[in-house]
Amino acid sequence: MSDLSKEARRTLADQSQIRSIKPVDVRTSSDGTEKYLFRLADGESVESVLMFEPGRATLCVSSQVGCAMGCRFCRTASLGFRRNLEAHEIVEQALYARGRLLPDSDITNIVLMGMGEPFENFGNVREALFRLTSPDYVGLSKRHVTVSTSGNADGIRSLGQTGPDVNLAVSLNATTDEVRSEIMPINRKFPISELMRACREFPLKPYRRITFEYVMLRGVNDTEADARRLIGLIKGLPSKVNLIPFNPFPGARFERPVDADVERFQSILAAGGVSAPIRKSKGRDIAAACGQLKAEKDMPPMS
Numbered sequence: 604m605s606d607l608s609k610e611a612r613r614t615l616a617d618q619s620q621i622r623s624i625k626p627v628d629v630r631t632s633s634d635g636t637e638k639y640l641f642r643l644a645d646g647e648s649v650e651s652v653l654m655f656e657p658g659r660a661t662l663c664v665s666s667q668v669g670c671a672m673g674c675r676f677c678r679t680a681s682l683g684f685r686r687n688l689e690a691h692e693i694v695e696q697a698l699y700a701r702g703r704l705l706p707d708s709d710i711t712n713i714v715l716m717g718m719g720e721p722f723e724n725f726g727n728v729r730e731a732l733f734r735l736t737s738p739d740y741v742g743l744s745k746r747h748v749t750v751s752t753s754g755n756a757d758g759i760r761s762l763g764q765t766g767p768d769v770n771l772a773v774s775l776n777a778t779t780d781e782v783r784s785e786i787m788p789i790n791r792k793f794p795i796s797e798l799m800r801a802c803r804e805f806p807l808k809p810y811r812r813i814t815f816e817y818v819m820l821r822g823v824n825d826t827e828a829d830a831r832r833l834i835g836l837i838k839g840l841p842s843k844v845n846l847i848p849f850n851p852f853p854g855a856r857f858e859r860p861v862d863a864d865v866e867r868f869q870s871i872l873a874a875g876g877v878s879a880p881i882r883k884s885k886g887r888d889i890a891a892a893c894g895q896l897k898a899e900k901d902m903p904p905m906s
């Protein structure tokens with residue numbers, strides 16, 4: 604706006620923001636986790652979650668309103684798919700969260716792991732990734748931005764070929780096609796062998812690893828045989844596994860495994876040379892799991 608004086612431009616930059624998404628519910632958990640529900644210009648809504656660890660502030664952002672993937676363990680799936688987010692609507696989630704932090708702190712990591720399957724909205728997600736990592740926009744390091752997919756092998760290839768070199772996470776959650784197709788319908792289109800091929804072809808930068816998310820469902824995917832098959836699936840691939848004991852929500856048909864079973868699974872992986880931290884649930888008292896807050900606002904509790 605070069606027709607304004609420099610001073611007027613500086614004042615505008617300091618004191619004003621132009622946003623199309625509006626926070627309508629902000630919750631803070633006893634563990635410090637913050638959850639935001641945003642209303643979009645057309646009345647739709649999405650969520651983001653900001654989680655804190657020593658030296659880290661990780662923001663989990665949404666890429667779609669709702670989701671069409673239908674993963675059986677996911678609250679967002681029950682909301683159905685409404686629409687793709689525009690690139691600016693993805694970036695604005697980060698700008699809002701950044702604005703809530705103290706002046707001398709900043710978001711350190713962003714994960715596209717909120718509502719939606721990022722590769723079903725690849726064009727806008729790709730543009731958002733460029734803006735999140737460009738020094739002219741949000742300016743995060745590409746090493747600190749992660750796209751998480753439910754297993755879209757075509758999307759993994761497209762990101763590898765045309766996206767910025769951000770990190771890749773894959774929500775794996777099963778070690779046989781039979782179980783995976785049952786809990787994640789996308790597996791019928793991209794079975795495990797096809798998914799793993801795309802992962803092995805993904806152009807990883809030196810010292811980078813693919814993260815495999817593994818939501819543990821009691822009696823479904825948490826056996827010793829699963830742990831052994833998992834070791835075989837990722838053998839030789841620079842990777843790590845995040846074990847996520849299922850976080851039940853009203854109406855969910857799965858149960859959380861007991862801690863001893865999670866630890867047994869982890870120790871089998873460790874003996875097979877696989878690093879697999881158990882991810883602690885953050886913000887359980889504020890419905891911080893993906894889709895929970897929107898579901899609570901939009902829908903009556905599931906029976």
Ligand code: SF4
Nearest residue numbers: 670674677680719753
């Ligand atoms: S887990 Fe992710 S991809 Fe699957 S239904 Fe939920 S939001 Fe969609």
